[in-house]
Amino acid sequence: MNNNKQSAIKRLLGTRGMGAVLTAFGGLVIIYIAFGIIDQNVFSGQNVMNLLRSMSKYLLIGVGQSYLLITGNIDLSIGSMVGMSAMISATMMTRGISPAVAMMVALICCLCCGVVNGILVGKFKLPPFIATLGTMFVTRGAAYMVNNNRNTDAIATGIGKEAGDSFQNFFYYGKTFGIFNTFWIALVLFLVFFFLLSKTRTGRHIYAIGSNVDAAKLSGVNVVTTTIKAYLVSSVCACVVGLILCAQAGMGNMEAGNMYEMYGVAAGVIGGISPLGGTGLLLGTFAGAAVWQTLENGLNMIGAQVGIQRLVIGIIVVFSVLLDVVIRSGNFGKKSK
Amino acid sequence: MGEIIVSMQNIVKNFPGVKALDNVNFELRSGEVMALLGENGAGKSTLMKILSGVYTKDSGTMSIFGKNYENLTPRQAQEVGVAIIHQELNMCRHLTVTENMFLGRERVNGVLLKNSEMEAEAAEILSELKIDLDPRQIVGDLPVSKQQMVEIAKALSIHAKILIMDEPTSSLTAKEIEDLFRIIRKLKADGCGIVYISHRLEELQAIVDRVTIMRDGQYITNGDFTSMSMDQIIANMVGREIKEQFPRVSCPKGKKIFEVKNLNAGRLVRDINFSLYEGEIVGFAGLMGAGRTETTRAIFGVDPKTSGQIFLDDKEVHIQCPMDAIKAGIVLAPEDRKKDGLCTKLSIRHNLALPNLDLLCNAMGVISSSKEDQLCAEAVENLLIKTPSVEVNAANLSGGNQQKVVVGKWLARNSRVVIFDEPTRGIDVGAKVEIYNLMNKLKQQGIAVMFVSSEMPEVLGIADRVIVMCDGRITGQVMARETTQNEVLKYATDFEKKQQAV
Numbered sequence: 101m102n103n104n105k106q107s108a109i110k111r112l113l114g115t116r117g118m119g120a121v122l123t124a125f126g127g128l129v130i131i132y133i134a135f136g137i138i139d140q141n142v143f144s145g146q147n148v149m150n151l152l153r154s155m156s157k158y159l160l161i162g163v164g165q166s167y168l169l170i171t172g173n174i175d176l177s178i179g180s181m182v183g184m185s186a187m188i189s190a191t192m193m194t195r196g197i198s199p200a201v202a203m204m205v206a207l208i209c210c211l212c213c214g215v216v217n218g219i220l221v222g223k224f225k226l227p228p229f230i231a232t233l234g235t236m237f238v239t240r241g242a243a244y245m246v247n248n249n250r251n252t253d254a255i256a257t258g259i260g261k262e263a264g265d266s267f268q269n270f271f272y273y274g275k276t277f278g279i280f281n282t283f284w285i286a287l288v289l290f291l292v293f294f295f296l297l298s299k300t301r302t303g304r305h306i307y308a309i310g311s312n313v314d315a316a317k318l319s320g321v322n323v324v325t326t327t328i329k330a331y332l333v334s335s336v337c338a339c340v341v342g343l344i345l346c347a348q349a350g351m352g353n354m355e356a357g358n359m360y361e362m363y364g365v366a367a368g369v370i371g372g373i374s375p376l377g378g379t380g381l382l383l384g385t386f387a388g389a390a391v392w393q394t395l396e397n398g399l400n401m402i403g404a405q406v407g408i409q410r411l412v413i414g415i416i417v418v419f420s421v422l423l424d425v426v427i428r429s430g431n432f433g434k435k436s437k
Numbered sequence: 438m439g440e441i442i443v444s445m446q447n448i449v450k451n452f453p454g455v456k457a458l459d460n461v462n463f464e465l466r467s468g469e470v471m472a473l474l475g476e477n478g479a480g481k482s483t484l485m486k487i488l489s490g491v492y493t494k495d496s497g498t499m500s501i502f503g504k505n506y507e508n509l510t511p512r513q514a515q516e517v518g519v520a521i522i523h524q525e526l527n528m529c530r531h532l533t534v535t536e537n538m539f540l541g542r543e544r545v546n547g548v549l550l551k552n553s554e555m556e557a558e559a560a561e562i563l564s565e566l567k568i569d570l571d572p573r574q575i576v577g578d579l580p581v582s583k584q585q586m587v588e589i590a591k592a593l594s595i596h597a598k599i600l601i602m603d604e605p606t607s608s609l610t611a612k613e614i615e616d617l618f619r620i621i622r623k624l625k626a627d628g629c630g631i632v633y634i635s636h637r638l639e640e641l642q643a644i645v646d647r648v649t650i651m652r653d654g655q656y657i658t659n660g661d662f663t664s665m666s667m668d669q670i671i672a673n674m675v676g677r678e679i680k681e682q683f684p685r686v687s688c689p690k691g692k693k694i695f696e697v698k699n700l701n702a703g704r705l706v707r708d709i710n711f712s713l714y715e716g717e718i719v720g721f722a723g724l725m726g727a728g729r730t731e732t733t734r735a736i737f738g739v740d741p742k743t744s745g746q747i748f749l750d751d752k753e754v755h756i757q758c759p760m761d762a763i764k765a766g767i768v769l770a771p772e773d774r775k776k777d778g779l780c781t782k783l784s785i786r787h788n789l790a791l792p793n794l795d796l797l798c799n800a801m802g803v804i805s806s807s808k809e810d811q812l813c814a815e816a817v818e819n820l821l822i823k824t825p826s827v828e829v830n831a832a833n834l835s836g837g838n839q840q841k842v843v844v845g846k847w848l849a850r851n852s853r854v855v856i857f858d859e860p861t862r863g864i865d866v867g868a869k870v871e872i873y874n875l876m877n878k879l880k881q882q883g884i885a886v887m888f889v890s891s892e893m894p895e896v897l898g899i900a901d902r903v904i905v906m907c908d909g910r911i912t913g914q915v916m917a918r919e920t921t922q923n924e925v926l927k928y929a930t931d932f933e934k935k936q937q938a939v
Binding site: 320378 | 511532548
């Protein structure tokens with residue numbers, strides 16, 4: 101039995117991409133402890149809670165973007181879909197429509213964008229960078245148009261203070277078992293998508309088309325539907341993050357989610373997901389999102405300016421990929437053939 | 438046994454600007470191996486892609502097991518039992534052996550993948566085929582020959598009734614080819630129909646029952662293999678008589694041009710010593726993985742050397758990177774045309790000009806288009822590159838013409854040493870002879886030619902002197918005219934005795 105257990109652990113550690121995940125988690129621990137030494141407050145329960153909540157958004161965005169990176173594509177429209185989701189749900193709630201309906205409408209709109217992205221890239225073979233650049237502008241435009249180019253009023257003005265509070269608590273301010281709901285929501289979605297990617301046929305096909313789209317097609321994999329599914333995952337993630345931002349502000353902000361698509365790329369890449377497709381584990385994205393938020397949180401705690409924060413994160417992204425490249429070339433020798 | 442399982446009549450397929458198939462007929466019976474022969478561009482692969490659902494035909498009828506199919510999809514083809522092993526390896530490099538074998542038809546338990554069941558079955562198929570592989574290994578980490586075996590195992594795992602093999606042996610070793618033939622004979626006995634496409638005519642007699650010959654998109658003839666002579670087959674494929682399969686020209690051996698002393702670079706290049714003389718072609722023979730390609734790469738400066746000296750015209754040259762080699766006059770036509778030899782998305786013109794930009798540019802770095810035109814015109818004329826214009830993308834040429842472009846890149850410079858690594862792999866008989874003639878021409882011009890090839894007949898037929906490598910070392914050196922395949926093979930399998938564990 102012991103033997104069995106050992107081989108299971110060995111197998112888990114031997115999973116492709118696990119090295120990068122472990123490196124990212126190792127980096128996370130080092131960064132966290134380093135900031136903790138500078139400022140004890142980093143270790144405080146209150147800060148840990150805040151950290152978990154603030155990393156949730158990046159985790160979700162990262163998961164969505166990772167799906168696309170693994171297929172060898174990218175989704176630049178994620179940030180704009182976040183804004184659209186926030187604006188649609190907020191606008192409807194200020195007009196007195198119930199949060200449940202507002203959320204459904206926001207979700208449907210995001211799913212439509214996902215389908216469009218998937219068809220443009222999967223069926224019409226547009227370069228994903230261009231296709232989603234287009235939908236990025238279109239959805240941001242839609243976010244502006246929803247409420248006539250203005251941010252919305254407080255959602256409580258429409259659905260009333262009680263319903264407004266409960267919406268805000270559900271997505272942002274409330275806690276369950278002592279931890280902010282935001283984190284639980286992100287964790288549940290993370291687990292669902294983790295399962296989908298690693299244990300199901302769809303997940304296997306997502307890796308396959310990222311690795312070699314022609315081979316996948318010739319093996320009978322439906323590349324179009326698989327691509328659409330991947331874009332649907334990112335649109336679901338974007339929609340939920342939009343709802344979280346709406347709940348956090350208690351209103352809709354037209355610029356909500358700006359640049360988030362790139363944060364998603366960064367989280368994935370720090371966690372060892374190759375932007376060339378075919379490899380990467382969602383656990384890595386988890387580590388990547390955590391590294392990022394720990395950095396931002398730590399730099400904040402020690403009083404660093406936003407400029408410094410951005411600069412450090414940029415260096416970390418490049419450094420983590422560089423590290424991966426160096427480790428790999430060290431391990432496998434000069435296998436340039 | 439022996440009933441017709443595939444019948445294709447009057448198949449037509451057009452691609453933009455080309456009629457790829459023009460009224461082609463093809464028949465396959467159960468329990469037979471049918472060789473589909475023809476030069477590159479004859480339409481063999483296109484025809485088989487129609488049979489396996491990759492392409493749809495424009496007109497004609499196709500029936501498989503008596504049922505007519507109009508628009509066959511790859512998945513439908515799989516379901517009726519058509520499996521194809523493509524010429525270009527079609528593997529997902531990042532996935533494991535098992536994952537590749539079951540790609541597109543994963544076993545699921547509701548939504549969960551049944552990984553252990555698939556792994557067990559993959560292991561079973563692999564052991565049945567006597568392929569020594571761990572089903573959990575990542576395909577990208579395997580050597581090409583093993584990847585090829587995975588591809589074959591994958592095709593067999595769907596219990597194919599009709600198996601199409603497009604150049605399956607091009608990257609296999611002699612032993613692996615023997616294994617493959619054993620598998621083919623077993624499938625044949627089980628009643629499968631097998632379509633076998635290969636340019637290596639000499640291997641056909643081991644397995645083939647009937648042949649179908651195509652040329653320029655048209656059906657030429659078919660018949661029993663035993664009732665046709667090799668010359669007849671070649672004449673039908675090429676449409677003209679080929680006088681000599683291995684044209685050899687003799688010229689006097691001149692002075693020493695090039696010498697490699699004690700070259701070491703990793704495990705596959707150990708203590709290499711040899712020299713090349715004016716007026717001779719030196720063949721490098723050996724098994725797959727003997728270190729020949731690695732040796733060429735170390736000489737050319739692609740891979741770092743650990744030690745060794747290289748002399749050109751008795752002067753030592755220091756090669757740290759390919760540019761050093763090119764400047765010194767040592768050039769390499771690499772093994773994998775599409776990966777290392779050409780920028781396939783660029784035109785022939787840009788490919789030919791790429792290594793010669795230093796000659797084509799003026800002092801300001803502006804490319805002179807008239808010089809470029811001249812270079813391209815000369816290359817097309819001297820090498821007989823068949824193309825409507827030099828603006829065509831290199832990817833659109835046939836294998837033989839691509840190889841000519843790879844060679845043409847180097848001929849504009851006054852190179853002293855030309856290294857050919859497997860220049861005839863995957864190209865047809867006619868184009869092979871043109872490549873041989875080209876090497877002969879270089880030899881006559883006093884250029885040292887180093888010719889790496891895994892095909893023994895051509896090494897013995899074209900080279901003057903043969904150096905044999907095994908496991909990273911030079912194990913023998915023979916004169917081509919005085920040796921036999923057996924002698925070369927003996928050297929090629931001259932492995933070092935494994936040291937006894939103490």
